[in-house]
Amino acid sequence: MPRWLPRAMMLALALYACFQLGNWAFHQLIGLLINILIAFFLALAIEPAVGRMAARGMRRGLATFLVFFGVLIATVGFVVLLGSMLADQIVTMVGDFPKYLDSVISWINQTFNTRLSRVEVQDSVLRSDWLQKYVQDSASGVLDVSATVLGGLFRLLTIFLFSFYFAADGPRLRRALCSVLPPAKQTEVLRAWEIAVDKTGGYLYSRGLMALISGIAHYILLEILGVPYAPALAVWVGLVSQFIPTIGTYLAGALPMLIAFTVNPWYAVWVLGFVVVYQQFENYVLQPKLTARTVDIHPAVAFGSVIAGTALMGAVGALIAIPAVATLQAFLGAYVKRYDVTDDPRVHGHRRRGGGLLLRRMRTALTRDRDARQPLDPA
Helix, strand or coil: CCCHHHHHHHHHHHHHHHHHHHHHHHHHHHHHHHHHHHHHHHHHHHHHHHHHHHHCCCCHHHHHHHHHHHHHHHHHHHHHHHHHHHHHHHHHHHHHHHHHHHHHHHHHHHHHCCCCCHHHHHHHHHCCHHHHHHHHHHHHCHHHHHHHHHHHHHHHHHHHHHHHHHHHCHHHHHHHHHCCCCHHHHHHHHHHHHHHHHHHHHHHHHHHHHHHHHHHHHHHHHHHHCCCCHHHHHHHHHHHHHHCCCCHHHHHHHHHHHHHHHHCHHHHHHHHHHHHHHHHHHHHHHHHHHHHHHCCCCHHHHHHHHHHHHHHHCHHHHHHHHHHHHHHHHHHHHHCCCCCCCCCHHHHCCCCCCHHHHHHHHHHHHHHHHHHHCCCCCC
């Protein structure tokens, strides 16, 4: 056996063990890494406000606390307002449920010539097996729901703590990162950091603008239908549909449909149709144009980045995909050498003049050459 073979085998086993350990650690810590990534982008989003307050003489820690406190107060106030409104509408819906059930049963009897009654329908529903099974499953799943809620609250607290540290100690973090790099690399890191702040702010600006447009459009519809609490519902639709990726649209449209159902069941159908149509308009017309203007990326790139981010990281990837791609594109743009484009009509999508004449001349020359090569007729 060669002398180097045992050492090579031990080295290979050690590398394999390190790889397995790193793979295991990565899968165990992937949740924490995603939380840190979200916190970093959240810190980039509030960096302009914190920077302005710090430039006026306020300590960065206090400025960061005030920004987060303002966001928390606005969120809690909005949730309390919607909670009270939803509770009132649920009480109203429960009180009017027998009336809705009587109208539905009357329509079924007239249409299909049946003799159903509300008492029979209620008894059949209460005695059904699926309802009893649903109640049992709900009772057994209370602990799972509680654990999920507590886990979500802990994750939210973790994100806010990391984002607070990133925003409050931003200059110290940048100095610590630049201290291990040569001066040339330090300039590149600082430039990338500044680009990330600008692109994240532009992305949030575009989301806020789309939330405003969505809220106004849904407010007009709800006012026309006479649905109560139209301003609050419009704000709910605008914020939830824009700042909660993937499922935000469905969560945003469910509440207005529920409130509209208490007024008239057909109004819920109208709200559902409007939400679906507006969502298609927003996805294919409004969002690509606004994102391209504020984040400065092509609409197709923005759409593809959202799809790729969703495939890689789910809802989190969909939320941070556009600012991440915009930052990478702006940073790499400085290293791509560009040239002046030649003044050719084909660059603008036009055919070159004389192209048809040149083609006809080539066809004529080929025809003459073929005729000249054919043998003469002996006759």
